Every structure is written in structure tokens, then in C-alpha cells.
Amino acid sequence: MKIVVIGGTGLIGSKVVARLGERGHEAVPASPRTGVNTLTGEGVKEALHDANVVVDVSNSPSFQDDDVVEFFRTSTSNLLDAAGAAGVGHYVALSVVGADRLPESGYLRAKVAQEELIAASTLPYSIVRATQFFEFAGQIADSATADGEVRLSGGAVQPMAAEDVAAAVGGTAAGAPVNGIAEVAGPEVFGLDRWIGTVLAARHDPRTVITDPQARYFGALPDRELLPGPGASLARTRLSEWLTRQ
Structure with missing residues (x-):
């Protein structure tokens, strides 16, 4: 299959391209670096020619609320139009667990808007x-x-390793459309403070992590909203294993 990976030169996208290529698929990375700009539409039609599947793992260059909403609305609309015209049979997008449960976050609102465009x-x-x-x-x-x-x-x-995210996205792209949402997550639950503190300590970062119940995460005050539901697929890589590999 020809699978075009939008954002295919980034952290997740490059790993998705590599995995799909190993499985024998024609995996094509597409991003501004390759002359494909989903905001302006430049190169999108050409990139999707004869594509069987489109995978969108792109991200906004700015996380400001208005910018990120504009990015996902415009980019996704352009991609959907081009994919429909090209006869693409499967559209895959990467989103965030709990996006619909924390509307105070501009970034998560933008991801929900992206999901709604795709579903519609x-x-x-x-x-x-x-x-x-x-x-x-x-x-x-x-x-x-x-x-x-x-x-x-x-x-x-x-949290989970990028390699495990790429495995989930690549496996989904190579399979049949689910016409819905699938969740993937890491094998361990942490508090944000403990997770980041563990990573900083492992990197000998001198900064101190202070637990502040009012500290916002991308504009939101999460409690358990960022945890997956009971039907989620759990990756195998534990934080300690990932840190050892770094």
C-alpha cells in the first residue's frame, strides 16, 4: 500500500515511516521539508496522488490558542478535501487521550475540532x-x-514512548478503518510532578520540582482526565526502561 505520512519527518512521523517501510509498504513522508504545506495546500494534491492511506501526525508550529486552533482546522480541512479527491480509503490521525475532557486547554480544543472534522x-x-x-x-x-x-x-x-506511539499508529494505518477512536497508553500511572521529577533526576538536571495543585498543564488543571479508558491498548515500555536507553 502507498501510505502518505503527513508530518513524516518529525518525531513520531519518521518512526511511522520507518515501521511501515519495514512491513513492505510504500511509506512516503510529507512535510514542509519535503515541499508539502497543509496550511497553504502547497504540494498536498501531488503528495496524495495514488495514496491508499493518509496518516496525519503533524503538529502546530505554535501552541498559542488561536494559532493551534487555526492550524488544525485549516490543515485538516485541506487534507480531507485532497484525500477525498484522491480516493484515499483510510484516513488516520493522531490525537490526545482526554482531549474532550479538558476544554479549558486551547490545544486540546483544537484536537477535538480536528477529530470532529474527520468524523464528519x-x-x-x-x-x-x-x-x-x-x-x-x-x-x-x-x-x-x-x-x-x-x-x-x-x-x-x-505516558508512553514515542516508539510505542509510532507502532500503534503504523499498525492502525496498515489495518482496516475503525471509524472511531482507539486509545493507547503507557503501562504506568504517575503524577505529572513525579513523572517529570524522575526524568529530570535521571538527567542530573538541578531544577527542583514543586507540587502545585494550581499549576496548569497547557491551560488545563487535570486530575484524572488524561488517563485512558478501560479499553485502551497498553504499551510495554516502562519509564525506567526508556530512561536506561537514553
Whole structure:
């Protein structure tokens, strides 16, 4: 199958392309680096020519509320139009576990808007909702740092390795459309504060993690909203194993 991976040169996308290629599929990475811009539509029609499946793991270059909503609405609309015209038989998108439960987060509202556009289209589709990635721990710490302290709540998360996210997305792309949502998550539950503190300690980062119940995570105050439901598929990679590999 020809599978076009939008965002195929990024963290998750490059891993999806590699996995699909190993399975014998024609996996084509598409991103601004390859001349495909889903915001302007440049190169999209050409990239989707003869594609059987489209996988969208792209992300907004800005996380400001208005910017991220505009990105996902415009990008997804352009992709859906081009995929429909190309006769694509399966549209796969990566989203976030709990996106619909934390509307105070602009980023998560944008992901819900993306999901709704896909579900309302005429294309067969699969939405893979994943939990937070281990690889983003440093970015989360940086966004929560002030005066050398990292202020995070104890809100529960069940993070996972990017490799496991890519495996779930690639497996979904190679299978039949579910016309719904599938959840994937890591094998362990942490508080945001404990997860990030563990990673920083392993990296000998001198910053102190302060537990602050009022600390926001991308605009939201999560409790257990970011945890997957009982039907989620659980990845095998534990945080300690991932840290050992780094």
C-alpha cells in the first residue's frame, strides 16, 4: 500500500515511516521539508496522488490558542478535501487521550475540532488517541519553570514512548478503518510532578520540582482526565526502561 505520512519527518512521523517501510509498504513522508504545506495546500494534491492511506501526525508550529486552533482546522480541512479527491480509503490521525475532557486547554480544543472534522467527513477513518510522550518531559519541564523551579500538579498521566506511539499508529494505518477512536497508553500511572521529577533526576538536571495543585498543564488543571479508558491498548515500555536507553 502507498501510505502518505503527513508530518513524516518529525518525531513520531519518521518512526511511522520507518515501521511501515519495514512491513513492505510504500511509506512516503510529507512535510514542509519535503515541499508539502497543509496550511497553504502547497504540494498536498501531488503528495496524495495514488495514496491508499493518509496518516496525519503533524503538529502546530505554535501552541498559542488561536494559532493551534487555526492550524488544525485549516490543515485538516485541506487534507480531507485532497484525500477525498484522491480516493484515499483510510484516513488516520493522531490525537490526545482526554482531549474532550479538558476544554479549558486551547490545544486540546483544537484536537477535538480536528477529530470532529474527520468524523464528519465521508472518508473511512481511524483516530488514535495517545497519552503524553516520554520524549516531551523536558519540554513540559521548561514550560513550567520559573526561577529555577518546575511547578507541576499531581494530575495523573500514563505516558508512553514515542516508539510505542509510532507502532500503534503504523499498525492502525496498515489495518482496516475503525471509524472511531482507539486509545493507547503507557503501562504506568504517575503524577505529572513525579513523572517529570524522575526524568529530570535521571538527567542530573538541578531544577527542583514543586507540587502545585494550581499549576496548569497547557491551560488545563487535570486530575484524572488524561488517563485512558478501560479499553485502551497498553504499551510495554516502562519509564525506567526508556530512561536506561537514553
